[in-house]
Amino acid sequence: MKLSRRASWFLTAFGIWSVWIWVTFFKNLWADGEGLAFVHGDHSRPTAYFWIHATLALTSLILGVLVGSIGVRALRRDRRAAAQAAPEAAEAAELTGAGADR
Secondary structure (H helix, E strand, O other): OOOOHHHHHHHHHHHHHHHHHHHHHHHHHHOOOOOOOEHHHOOOOEOHHHHHHHHHHHHHHHHHHHHHHHHHHHHHHHHHHHHHHHHHHHHHHHHHOOOOOO
């Protein structure tokens, strides 16, 4: 399946956004001072709230990386196809005489 450049850029941007958001979320979860993530602020005893949200963050982070990598691969494939098409178009123009001044 070939993705458009717009879709490729969207997937890449979504992946970057997702990684940034979920890493920030996990940092904030780890630094929780209100006693939701850890029992009485002690980092040795995580609560169910911590495990549920850490799982959510990790799953979303993995999906963001996968979606972003699909976008990046599609952009690279498009760039390679454009680079290969440019010499072929120049060669075709030269063969037909379209590029020559007569």
